[in-house]
Amino acid sequence: KAGVTQTPRYLIKTRGQQVTLSCSPISGHRSVSWYQQTPGQGLQFLFEYFSETQRNKGNFPGRFSGRQFSNSRSEMNVSTLELGDSALYLCASSLAVGREAFFGQGTRLTVV
Amino acid sequence: QKEVEQNSGPLSVPEGAIASLNCTYSDRGSQSFFWYRQYSGKSPELIMSIYSNGDKEDGRFTAQLNKASQYVSLLIRDSQPSDSATYLCAVRYSSASKIIFGSGTRLSIRP
DSSP states (O other): OOOOEEEOSEEEEOTTOOEEEEEEOOTTOOEEEEEEEETTTEEEEEEEEETTEEEEEOSOOTTEEEEEOTTSOEEEEEOSOOGGGOEEEEEEEESSTTSOOEEOOOEEEEEO | OOSEEOOOOOEEEETTSOEEEEEEESOTTOOEEEEEEEOTTSOOEEEEEEOSSEEEEETTEEEEEETTTTEEEEEESSOOGGGOEEEEEEEESSTTSOEEEOOOEEEEEEO
């Protein structure tokens, strides 16, 4: 069974631009969560989706948004990028909210 | 007070010994507990999940949960150099709530 797939793996953007990251969950998994990981802050929860509905949201500004499609694939978007948005963005999928979450390889975003 | 607390380490353990990793959490109503392993430059990998008080064993790994004391631990028996990684404790407060991660404990197994 294929794991969680995130694209792209690496991304370099300029301040002020926007970016869209993609996540394909494990087949049959309907819940997708997004996390930001930085050396100073650790793993910070962004949001969680289940059946195309946002179920939980972390403490991030409105520049961070996401959505989930009917096939459970998810995207997250960051607008007006700032230098501090440079991080590893991780997607995790689970069968349902509350179940074990399995992570993708992540997208390394660098904002210059 | 942080919601999920772990000693950042590094925790240095000789090869073949037992490594003991601890985690405390603040919400007494927490229901689901997870341990992840993360190698440098890689994404977290699920090792164990535990939902009820007591011990849960899987190979060389044992997770222990004590809800009354609000702590969860991970024991690694017969530690190997390949166990050197950062171990993340994660807690979900209810079936509908988000998973909160601790900052991780860096484990180093010395030959």
